[in-house]
Amino acid sequence: MRTIMLFGALFLILLTSPLQTIAQFQNILISSSNFPNEPSIAFDPKDVGKMVAGANTNNVYISTDTGRTWQVGTLSSTYGVWGDPNIIADTAGDFYFFHLSAPSNSPFSPDWIDRIVCQKMTGVSGVWNNGSYMGLNGSKEQDKEWVTVDRQNNNIYVSWTQFDNYGSADPADSSLILFSRSIDNGGTWSSPVRLSRKAGDCIDSDSTVEGATPCIGANGEVFVAWAGPEGIFVDRSLDHGITWLDQDIFVTSMPGGWDYDVPGINRTNGLPFIASDLSGGPHHGTIYINWTDQRNGSHNTDVFICKSTDGGNTWSAPFKVNTDNIAAHQFYSSIAVDQLTGYIYIVFYDRRHHTDNHTDVFLAYSTDGGQSFENKQISSSPFLPYSQAFFGDYTSIAAHGKVIRPIWGRTDGMYQSIWTADIDTTSLFAAPAFIPEVRVEVDEVYPNPFHESSYISFKLKQTTRVTLTVCDVFGRVVATVISNEDLQPGKYVRQFDPGQSGMPPGVYFFNLHAGDRHVSRKILYANQ
Structure with a gap:
């Protein structure tokens, strides 16, 4: 034989194209283990070389070299770790990982999200504690939390959606925007306060109130923005989250709603993110809200921003961030304001260079308080998502000084991975707007x-x-x-x-x- x-x-x-000998931004694979999606990222404000990122469902990543290399791990808690990761860092350099809960001893369904959990790690070399929590309220579900920290006092503020019965079409079931705070570094949490004066339904679509995100104003105000059936609203507290306005402030409509379709993505939303300029620069105190919608047609999703320069009382008309003038999809945007420069950075997925579902990642930036934006492609190749795979509901970005770290997921068929890019202001401002695609030719695995x-x-x-x-x-x-x-x-x-x-x-x-x-x-x- x-x-x-x-x-x-x-x-x-x-x-690759002969005109391009090296990608303009080094793309860094953080992890492809454990089906990661929905990433979040944060810097140590004292040392931006130290970063923590997270992704669904319980993935955690630590870097001590500005995100060039990463330690990969998983998070555990007796309260359960059930996704929607959001990470922040306080002025002491301690990190907080917020997520949904799925306790093993739940009297309800196995995926019952009964509370919002906060787990803390002291520095990047510490150990995550078991966590504290907020929002526990019988059989009601607590979902879609987002977090900010006041760097004047290290108060932590959290906003989220409470569902009477997630997915229910019963008119008796409703959704609300809730808020809680911690004044002891995440040790304990205040009783939740209702922010949304108008409730939504529980279907998890346009008529649900959802996507609540907080930020801090120039005078210590707390702002929370969210989307609902009538568009985007804001609430405001002048006493560190204790009391709130009697009536929510209307910001803008979202034609087509916040729940829309993008081909190849199993579900998509345009839920808002809020951020503020506390840099001491010419736009100090300006509040920005960023979102996406399909006001220009179901075949043409765009990225928008509006701003307030009077403490949230009034808001500018929506301004389109993506600079293409064709019918294409730009979606899942996220915003960061550099608190040293006041520059605005918005990361999003983009299909302007494709006629099919191939998807790039772009970064838009503004140095003039949101009056104009430059767009730069930051992914070095497109990906082709698979509509049957859960893609995740958001991207994330952090910026401080010259260091900019967007984080995004990509889905190549059923294969999922989390990425960042090594970007600083010098390379970003000098880069061309478009990266020629790197093509791959593959033979079969043989023998097999x-x-x-x-x-x-x-x-x-x-x-x-x-x-x-x-x-x-x-x-x-x-x-x-x-x-x-x-x-x-x-x-x-x-x-x-x-x-x-x-x-x-x-x-x-x-x-x-x-x-x-x-x-x-x-x-x-x-x-x-």
Whole structure:
């Protein structure tokens, strides 16, 4: 019998436009483990080199080198960890990870979100505590929290939606916007206060009040913005969240509603984010609200911003942030204001360069208080989402001084990953608006199945940061062949020995990330 050496060979040729020898922003893979989506990111305000990020459902990531490399972990709590991650840091450099709850001893359904949980870590080298909580109210569900910290006193403010019965179409069931605060570094929380004077329904759509986000004003005011059936509203407190306005302030309508469709995404929303300028610069005290909607047609989602310069009493007309003049989808935006410069940064997904569902990531910035915006593509390649995979409900961004760190998810088929980009103001302002696409040509894995060493062969036509992993069918990394290596142009052959990983026979995937480009191939590791 003829002896045949079995091996899995994955051949990839990465090609790029001859006009581009290197991507303008280094895209950094944070993680592809545990089906991550809905990312959030925060800096230590004393040292922006220290960052913490999180993603659904219980993923947590820590960096001590401004986000160039990341430690990957998971969060646990006896209250359960059930997604909607939102991360902040106080002036002491302590981090807070807020999320939904799913207690194992719940008398209701297994995914009953009965409270909002806050877990704290002292610095980036500490250990996450078990957490404190707010909002526990019988069988009512607590959802979609967002958080801010007042850096004058380290008070923490949280706003969210309470559902009488999530998904119910019963007119007797309603949704409300609630608020709570902590004045002891997340140790305890005040009884929730109702902010929305008008309730919404529980369907989790346009007639639901949802997407509440808080920010701090120039005089210590607390502002909370949310969306509902009549558009975007704001409430305001002048005493650190104790009392609120008798009537909510109307900001703007959202033609088409906040719940809309984007092809290829399993669900999409344009819920608002609020931010303030506390920089001491020419726009100090300005409050900004950013959202997306389809006022220009269901085939043309756009990113908008409006602002208030009088403490939230009145609001400007909506201003379109994305600078294209074609019918294309821009969606899932998130805003940050740099409190040293007052510059505004908005990250969002963008399809202006595609006629199908391929999706890029863009960053818009304004240096003149939101009067004008520049748009720059920050992802080095597009991705093609799969409508049956849960994509997540938001992106996130943090900015401080010259350091800007957007964070986003991408879905290549069913394969999900979380990314950031190494951006500073110098590179951002000088960069061209569009990055030529990096194309990937892939041969089949051959032969397949295999039971001995696999040899992975690929060619790079440009200097590229490469990660090559082997994942199981649940997306868990079982072996890392290449870890965030900056490889020069040329041909590479790397060996993978499944026996060294201790992995059992079964179905696995080679996942290669080159820049922001991802290639995945199914393989079968068989017994001899």
